[in-house]
Amino acid sequence: MSHFHFQNNELFVEQVSARQLAADYGTPCYVYSRAALETNYNNFQSAFHNQQHMICYSVKANSNIAVLNLLARLGSGFDIVSGGELERVLRAGGDPGKIVFSGVGKLPDEIQRALEVGIRCFNVESEAELLLIHNIAAAKNMLAPVSLRVNPDVDPQTHAYIATGLRENKFGISGERILETYRVAEDLAHIEIVGVDCHIGSQLTDLGPFQEALKTCLEIVDTLAADGISIQHIDMGGGLGVRYREETPPTIEEYAAAIKQMIGHRNMELIFEPGRYIAANAGILLTRISYLKDNDLKHFAIVDAAMNDLLRPSLYNAWQNVIATVQSNQTPGVYDIVGPVCETSDFLAKERSLAIQSGDLLAIESCGAYGFVMSSNYNSRNRAPEIIVDGHDVYVVRQRETIDMQLALESLLPE
Numbered sequence: 001m002s003h004f005h006f007q008n009n010e011l012f013v014e015q016v017s018a019r020q021l022a023a024d025y026g027t028p029c030y031v032y033s034r035a036a037l038e039t040n041y042n043n044f045q046s047a048f049h050n051q052q053h054m055i056c057y058s059v060k061a062n063s064n065i066a067v068l069n070l071l072a073r074l075g076s077g078f079d080i081v082s083g084g085e086l087e088r089v090l091r092a093g094g095d096p097g098k099i100v101f102s103g104v105g106k107l108p109d110e111i112q113r114a115l116e117v118g119i120r121c122f123n124v125e126s127e128a129e130l131l132l133i134h135n136i137a138a139a140k141n142m143l144a145p146v147s148l149r150v151n152p153d154v155d156p157q158t159h160a161y162i163a164t165g166l167r168e169n170k171f172g173i174s175g176e177r178i179l180e181t182y183r184v185a186e187d188l189a190h191i192e193i194v195g196v197d198c199h200i201g202s203q204l205t206d207l208g209p210f211q212e213a214l215k216t217c218l219e220i221v222d223t224l225a226a227d228g229i230s231i232q233h234i235d236m237g238g239g240l241g242v243r244y245r246e247e248t249p250p251t252i253e254e255y256a257a258a259i260k261q262m263i264g265h266r267n268m269e270l271i272f273e274p275g276r277y278i279a280a281n282a283g284i285l286l287t288r289i290s291y292l293k294d295n296d297l298k299h300f301a302i303v304d305a306a307m308n309d310l311l312r313p314s315l316y317n318a319w320q321n322v323i324a325t326v327q328s329n330q331t332p333g334v335y336d337i338v339g340p341v342c343e344t345s346d347f348l349a350k351e352r353s354l355a356i357q358s359g360d361l362l363a364i365e366s367c368g369a370y371g372f373v374m375s376s377n378y379n380s381r382n383r384a385p386e387i388i389v390d391g392h393d394v395y396v397v398r399q400r401e402t403i404d405m406q407l408a409l410e411s412l413l414p415e
């Protein structure tokens with residue numbers, strides 16, 4: 001049974017109705033299913049059970065500390081991209097020895113802190129960053145473990161804003177320069193080369209680009225081996241797509257089989273940085289219809305969630321399924337689902353066929369990844385609460401913001 005399902009025509013998250021959640025905690029609100037999060041993690045884990053590997057959940061996808069804590073309890077490692085994410089993982093009980101640190105713009109204090117807590121590896125994105133990490137490690141008389149992130153110039157066939165492995169993207173070190181950068185690293189006394197890293201994009205729905213990227217990584221491993229530089233792990237990044245609409249991403253078993261086939265008998269640990277795969281379909285956003293409004297061309301459902309709560313539709317023109325939380329037999333109309341923010345780009349969905357009325361409760365599906373984490377206070381709106389449902393139990397893992405919380409960091413000039 002899906003963790004989000006209809007029972008007597010009403011949407012339930014595990015054993016709790018959406019209606020009850022909205023009545024108790026208000027709208028808009030993010031709701032995650034603990035079982036869905038855990039099932040997704042466990043499925044990834046079991047697909048690679050006979051391959052030496054480590055899952056480093058990509059914190060950016062959903063960084064609520066309760067979510068991180070649940071994954072840490074299952075043994076997950078973490079992929080971080082900032083000092084803030086590092087502190088979240090530590091406070092959530094994550095093991096620093098299972099943290100990989102990605103990102104093109106690591107700052108000196110972030111590098112220092114990561115070295116101090118003993119992370120597993122820095123995924124280095126440029127020679128300049130390598131030298132900075134070396135200098136910081138030298139000053140502390142430490143050894144910094146690194147992987148170099150190759151940009152394999154592979155087209156991941158995804159939205160341009162989430163493609164990261166093309167030559168024109170800012171990420172990684174080009175195929176032409178990667179070997180010489182490894183040789184620079186090899187000569188640095190406070191750097192320890194441990195891996196090769198790539199991440200070519202997000203929401204990939206074909207295996208081909210992953211295979212191309214892995215081929216590049218394996219060529220690097222082999223060339224370095226011939227030079228006497230041994231690599232302990234390949235980090236494949238994240239990027240496995242999920243189903244929002246009609247996409248047919250590879251199953252986790254297909255993804256694992258393709259990768260394992262290419263690794264063959266090599267004695268090589270694999271690291272994965274899945275974000276969306278674990279969290280996207282483990283969460284929904286509940287929102288209530290404030291008004292229905294028609295003009296000559298369109299019907300609008302104006303809801304109490306907006307682009308500040310869920311940015312993906314505005315940012316990427318992303319399509320997410322919207323459902324009424326109570327099934328009805330009325331004839332549906334075609335609506336744009338829009339928020340109260342003063343931007344034409346403030347829409348959550350366009351041209352959806354729904355049988356709805358003012359006051360109805362809607363659920364936007366697949367909101368567990370890149371949902372709350374991208375939310376803001378634009379239009380001085382309080383950010384939504386985050387809730388985890390576990391069977392019959394409900395936990396508020398982030399409260400709804402208040403205007404006092406929003407204004408706490410601001411002050412007036414003196415008279």
Ligand SMILES: Cc1ncc(COP(=O)(O)O)c(C=O)c1O
Binds near residue numbers: 239
């Ligand atoms: C370096 C890195 N690793 C992992 C991820 C997670 O990607 P996804 O959520 O598509 O699995 C991202 C996301 O963009 C990333 O930049």
